[in-house]
Amino acid sequence: MQVSYFETARYRVPPAIPAEWPVPPGAYDPETGAEAYQGMVDRVQFVEELGFDWVSLSEHHYSPRILTPNIAVSGSYIAARSKRIKIAVLGPIVSQSNPVQVAEEMAMLDTLSNGRLVFGMLRGTTNEYLTFDLNPAEARERTTEGMELILKAWTEPQPFGWQGRHYQFRTVSVWPRPLQQPLPPTYSLGTSRESCEFAARHHIGLGVSFAPFEVVAKSTRYYREQCRHYGWEPAAEQMIYRANILLADTDEEAHELLEQQRRGAAPFPMRAGVREALLKLDQRNVAGEARSPNVGGVLPTSFYGGPDTVVAQIRRCRDEVGVGVLDLAFQNPGAPDTGRLMRSLELFAEKVLPRIREV
Amino acid sequence: MRVLQKGLIVTQAGDAFREGHVDADGFRIRYMEAGQGPPFVHLHGAGGLRLTRGHDLLSRQFRVIAFEMPGFGASPENDRSRDMPELAATMATATDALGLDQFNLMGTSFGGKTALWLALLQPDRVQALVLEAPAAIRPHGSRPPAGSPEEMARRLFAHPERLAPMPLPDPAVQARQARLTARLRGPDRDADLEGRLPGLVVPTLVLFGTVDRVIPAEMGRFYKELMPNCHLVFVYDAGHAISTDRPEAFVEVVADFIERREAFVISRTDTVIHP
Amino acid sequence: MKVSYFETARYRAPRQLPAQWPVPPAAYDRDAGTQSYHGMVERMQFVEKLGFDWISVSEHHYSPQRLTPNPVVSAAYLAGYAQNIKIAVLGPIVSQSNPVQVAEELAMLDNMLPGRLVVGMLRGITGEYLTYGLNPAEARERTSEAMELVLKAWTEPQPFGWQGRHFRFRTVAVWPRPRQQPHPPTYALGTSRESCEFAARHHLGLGVSYAPFGVIAKATRFYRDACAQCGWQPAPEHVIYRANILIGETDAEAEALLDEQRRARQAFPLRAQVRDALLELDIRNVAGEARTPNVGGVLPTNFVGSPDTIVEQIKCCREQSGVGVIDLMFQIPGSADLGFLMRSLELFGTKVLPRIRDV
Numbered sequence: 001m002q003v004s005y006f007e008t009a010r011y012r013v014p015p016a017i018p019a020e021w022p023v024p025p026g027a028y029d030p031e032t033g034a035e036a037y038q039g040m041v042d043r044v045q046f047v048e049e050l051g052f053d054w055v056s057l058s059e060h061h062y063s064p065r066i067l068t069p070n071i072a073v074s075g076s077y078i079a080a081r082s083k084r085i086k087i088a089v090l091g092p093i094v095s096q097s098n099p100v101q102v103a104e105e106m107a108m109l110d111t112l113s114n115g116r117l118v119f120g121m122l123r124g125t126t127n128e129y130l131t132f133d134l135n136p137a138e139a140r141e142r143t144t145e146g147m148e149l150i151l152k153a154w155t156e157p158q159p160f161g162w163q164g165r166h167y168q169f170r171t172v173s174v175w176p177r178p179l180q181q182p183l184p185p186t187y188s189l190g191t192s193r194e195s196c197e198f199a200a201r202h203h204i205g206l207g208v209s210f211a212p213f214e215v216v217a218k219s220t221r222y223y224r225e226q227c228r229h230y231g232w233e234p235a236a237e238q239m240i241y242r243a244n245i246l247l248a249d250t251d252e253e254a255h256e257l258l259e260q261q262r263r264g265a266a267p268f269p270m271r272a273g274v275r276e277a278l279l280k281l282d283q284r285n286v287a288g289e290a291r292s293p294n295v296g297g298v299l300p301t302s303f304y305g306g307p308d309t310v311v312a313q314i315r316r317c318r319d320e321v322g323v324g325v326l327d328l329a330f331q332n333p334g335a336p337d338t339g340r341l342m343r344s345l346e347l348f349a350e351k352v353l354p355r356i357r358e359v
Numbered sequence: 360m361r362v363l364q365k366g367l368i369v370t371q372a373g374d375a376f377r378e379g380h381v382d383a384d385g386f387r388i389r390y391m392e393a394g395q396g397p398p399f400v401h402l403h404g405a406g407g408l409r410l411t412r413g414h415d416l417l418s419r420q421f422r423v424i425a426f427e428m429p430g431f432g433a434s435p436e437n438d439r440s441r442d443m444p445e446l447a448a449t450m451a452t453a454t455d456a457l458g459l460d461q462f463n464l465m466g467t468s469f470g471g472k473t474a475l476w477l478a479l480l481q482p483d484r485v486q487a488l489v490l491e492a493p494a495a496i497r498p499h500g501s502r503p504p505a506g507s508p509e510e511m512a513r514r515l516f517a518h519p520e521r522l523a524p525m526p527l528p529d530p531a532v533q534a535r536q537a538r539l540t541a542r543l544r545g546p547d548r549d550a551d552l553e554g555r556l557p558g559l560v561v562p563t564l565v566l567f568g569t570v571d572r573v574i575p576a577e578m579g580r581f582y583k584e585l586m587p588n589c590h591l592v593f594v595y596d597a598g599h600a601i602s603t604d605r606p607e608a609f610v611e612v613v614a615d616f617i618e619r620r621e622a623f624v625i626s627r628t629d630t631v632i633h634p
Numbered sequence: 635m636k637v638s639y640f641e642t643a644r645y646r647a648p649r650q651l652p653a654q655w656p657v658p659p660a661a662y663d664r665d666a667g668t669q670s671y672h673g674m675v676e677r678m679q680f681v682e683k684l685g686f687d688w689i690s691v692s693e694h695h696y697s698p699q700r701l702t703p704n705p706v707v708s709a710a711y712l713a714g715y716a717q718n719i720k721i722a723v724l725g726p727i728v729s730q731s732n733p734v735q736v737a738e739e740l741a742m743l744d745n746m747l748p749g750r751l752v753v754g755m756l757r758g759i760t761g762e763y764l765t766y767g768l769n770p771a772e773a774r775e776r777t778s779e780a781m782e783l784v785l786k787a788w789t790e791p792q793p794f795g796w797q798g799r800h801f802r803f804r805t806v807a808v809w810p811r812p813r814q815q816p817h818p819p820t821y822a823l824g825t826s827r828e829s830c831e832f833a834a835r836h837h838l839g840l841g842v843s844y845a846p847f848g849v850i851a852k853a854t855r856f857y858r859d860a861c862a863q864c865g866w867q868p869a870p871e872h873v874i875y876r877a878n879i880l881i882g883e884t885d886a887e888a889e890a891l892l893d894e895q896r897r898a899r900q901a902f903p904l905r906a907q908v909r910d911a912l913l914e915l916d917i918r919n920v921a922g923e924a925r926t927p928n929v930g931g932v933l934p935t936n937f938v939g940s941p942d943t944i945v946e947q948i949k950c951c952r953e954q955s956g957v958g959v960i961d962l963m964f965q966i967p968g969s970a971d972l973g974f975l976m977r978s979l980e981l982f983g984t985k986v987l988p989r990i991r992d993v
Contacts (some may be wrong), residue, residue, distance in 0.1 A: 011809075011810070022793045022805055022807035023807065023809065024583075024584075024791055024792050024793060025790070025791055025792075025793075025807055025808055025809055025811050026580075026792060027791075028809060028810060028811040030745075030748075030811070030813040030815070033745045033810040033811065033813060034745050034748050034813060036745070036810070037742075037745050037746050040826055041945065052974040057741040061809070062739065062793070062805070062806075062807040062808065062809055063809055065413040067742070067809060067810050068741060068742070069735070069738040069739070069742065069747075069808075069809070070706070070735065070738055072704065072707045072710075072738045073706050073707055073710045073742050073743060074710070074738050074742065076707045076708070076714075077710040077711065077713055077714050077746050078714075079711060079714070080675075080710075080711045080712070080713070080714020081714045098732070098766065101703070101731075102768075103807055104695065104703035104704060105703070105704045105707050108671075108701070108702075108707050108708065111664075111668055111671055111701075112671050112707070112711045116670065129625060130624050130804065130805050131734065131805070132623065132627035132734065132735075132803070132804075133628065133802070133803055133804055134626055135625075135627055135628055135629070135630070136625065136627040137627070138627075138630060138631075139627075143631075143975040147810050149564070156659070157658055157659060157715060157973065158658045158659075158660065158661030159658055159659075159696075163633070164632070165631050165632065165633065165634070166630050166631060166632065167632075168632050168767065169766075169767055170764065170767055171656055171696070171764050171765070172696075173657070173658065173659055174659055174696065174703075175657070175659060175662060175695075175697055175698055176643075176645075176657065176667040176701045177659055177662045177664065177667070179664055179667070179668060181664075197700070198993060259681060269619055271588075273562075273620060273622055274621050274622055274624060274625070277619070277622035277625055278625060281625065283813070288698035303696065305713055333737025338909065357986045358959065459976040479931070515723075536662075566797075569782060575841060579792070579794070580790065580791055580792040580794075583792040583794075584791070584792060590793030590795065591792055591793065591794040591795065592796070592797055592804075593786065593794055593795070593796055593797065595779055595782065595783075595796065595797060595798035595799060595801075596798075596799065605797070608797040608799075609797070611797070612795065614795050623804065624795075624804040624805050625804075626804070
């Protein structure tokens with residue numbers, strides 16, 4: 001089992017900051033902002049020392065909670081300040097980007113990092129529709145076309161034009177190319193049937209996130225079926241499960257912290273009228289079964305407890321879901337500082353990581 | 360008023376509007392009306408009622424009722440309204456007289472302050488509030504546009520050189536309007552009004568042109584900060600008279616806001632280039 | 635006089651490349667690509683020691699000469715290594731980007747490089763119109779609107795919408811904010827009347843490039859007049875001059891190298907019909923006077939000679955045009971290797987730099 005540490009460049013949010021998304025930028029404090037990025041580097045170097053395989057990043061906008069609106073930029077900075085750890089961008093929101101630009105940036109990042117890039121392509125969480133005015137009804141199609149264009153831009157040896165539905169280019173000729181050949185490890189991120197089918201068709205991996213094991217297991221099962229249909233078998237590392245983890249010294253402590261978290265604020269709270277409108281427009285599915293989207297609300301914690309309990313949960317996850325990579329978002333409920341977070345990481349490296357390597 | 364667009368002279372703005380009158384608080388109030396659909400009441404700025412291409416475009420989707428407030432235009436001098444809340448109350452009565460129960464409300468500049476007060480006085484009737492370059496919150500030492508027609512044009516419009524010459528305003532009318540607005544415009548920062556804004560839950564859209572030379576676009580943020588359900592939009596390369604400078608850009612977002620209110624932030628644009 | 639070193643992430647092709655633009659990505663050599671980015675860091679650390687004030691990066695797409703389609707990504711990498719040198723991103727081609735995204739990326743970078751970011755916003759050279767399908771007729775307007783939107787996105791404390799001619803957003807609320815207030819030192823790049831007027835109106839600096847001193851002086855004079863009309867006076871540092879430099883031990887050596895360079899120069903010409911079509915559509919001016927755009931051709935070398943000669947030329951340049959920052963592109967004649975570049979840098983750093991500080 002490989003383990004990835006999910007880094008958000010967390011900005012230490014003082015309680016007075018308005019909660020509703022988008023948060024007015026006037027509330028931003030430059031010192032705290034600089035600390036967020038310094039903290040990011042510190043934590044990456046720390047987990048690299050501890051033996052984590054990857055550090056992962058995500059793309060989110062207009063929020064103090066995750067200061068990485070452009071993943072290639074933070075990825076690049078991290079690449080300069082780390083040596084061996086893989087840099088997993090999970091992932092650029094393809095539906096609202098220029099896919100050729102994504103291809104160019106990621107090729108740069110793979111080369112700058114000496115071939116440490118892991119690349120995931122994302123449709124986007126529901127609140128992100130509002131960032132660059134993406135029509136929810138078009139999100140699925142734009143993602144699919146965007147992903148195809150990115151892969152084409154990396155693999156087509158000759159300059160080409162692209163007459164898409166949503167994207168049109170007369171000339172595409174990306175320099176540099178990614179360092180890793182033929183592609184960096186690439187994943188389609190999302191539990192939907194479309195995501196699974198795309199991944200199977202293009203021989204890339206699948207990334208699923210946050211939902212309970214039984215739910216994401218549906219996706220990974222469907223993905224493997226589809227791969228067989230296309231004549232190949234995915235390796236375990238070609239499936240990633242991003243999940244929240246709350247690790248403490250004992251089960252009791254973890255349960256207490258979990259309660260605290262449940263009472264805490266949602267990450268991207270939205271004005272009610274907007275949230276309701278989005279819920280109606282955003283259609284999501286897990287391997288074809290409809291599911292309601294999470295519009296900026298609190299996400300479940302899949303792993304919590306003391307080290308023994310968490311190890312057992314990880315084993316069960318591997319059995320039920322079949323993923324070979326866990327991308328862990330270490331929860332830090334209520335605590336304004338990162339001291340407890342660092343201790344969790346240490347505890348994980350010491351008491352969990354060695355026991356799950358061969359899982 | 361004739362409007363030049365990219366060198367082409369288009370039809371007179373307001374051609375399709377019909378004149379009407381209502382009585383309210385002892386005033387005989389003139390209005391211009393066109394279009395069908397949800398009612399959309401407009402309160403003009405300090406220069407009086409002037410129909411623009413913006414009104415025409417709005418009348419394609421709404422029943423637009425543009426009032427001429429008492430004391431403006433050819434109406435007799437108004438020395439009875441003592442302050443803005445009173446004027447707002449009179450205009451609320453005028454909407455009653457028209458038989459409107461609930462309506463959408465837009466105020467421009469000086470009329471933006473009137474509209475704010477109307478919404479504060481009768482929030483249950485105002486479905487959505489639009490403030491076009493509102494004059495309710497101003498930098499200290501703010502001066503209303505004045506002077507020769509050229510000076511006025513330069514202050515009001517981003518590209519005065521693109522407009523066809525407008526008929527010279529009647530100096531007597533101008534003087535009357537100036538006296539009235541001087542009395543009613545209130546202080547640059549109105550503590551009473553601003554103190555009430557956090558309680559105004561009516562969905563509100565505030566628009567400023569990026570080249571507004573009467574009230575700087577930076578004033579927009581105060582409304583957004585104070586009001587719980589307020590959205591701020593800048594119209595690029597538009598001056599104080601946004602709906603004259605860039606009527607299509609203006610109407611697109613206003614109409615969307617009237618229809619969907621805060622959900623207007625969700626895109627429904629079709630970006631398919633070819634099927 | 636401040637001195638900036640223009641780093642191009644110069645790619646040294648191991649084999650002869652096909653002549654025409656766009657060069658097929660099939661010709662890309664991964665090792666050469668990796669070398670070019672390593673070289674970037676090496677050179678930065680070198681010029682930092684030598685005492686250069688800034689290092690600058692630019693945006694170029696589909697190019698086998700400069701591997702920086704997103705200059706913010708390479709700048710973020712450099713930021714991981716930079717100690718005290720300033721990093722100047724000159725500049726994102728705002729006419730063909732998402733301006734909000736540009737604002738976000740640069741704000742991130744400003745936080746990673748506290749106080750040491752300089753930004754220039756560019757309309758784009760003629761050839762770049764072909765990259766993302768930008769209509770040349772729209773370039774000027776798109777640039778102006780994009781620059782305004784970037785500035786607004788950095789400074790407006792409340793979330794806002796934007797009804798532009800070319801850009802439309804319902805919600806903009808950039809996090810993080812730039813660390814430097816109200817924003818990083820920003821320049822409008824270009825000699826045109828529109829650039830000068832925009833810069834004057836928004837209290838920005840002006841960046842000019844490659845033309846002879848007399849031509850540059852026209853633009854800087856116009857710019858200073860425009861600033862005066864807007865009620866302010868720019869300092870010398872408000873004007874950057876990007877120029878080519880060829881330095882030799884003696885004048886004779888430098889001239890000989892210049893000849894060699896002219897003969898061996900590897901440009902990437904556009905197909906003739908495309909070039910001619912672009913020439914017709916691309917309307918450029920210097921402070922209002924029309925000038926022919928340079929479509930993929932060779933640029934003049936503005937500083938040539940021994941260290942003494944170059945010192946004189948720099949003084950002359952300062953007298954004529956009042957620039958306060960020179961951003962130098964060190965030329966390597968055809969047959970020479972990167973060692974030549976390092977020697978040039980050393981020569982400049984030891985024999986020229988100390989003598990032009992108080993110019």
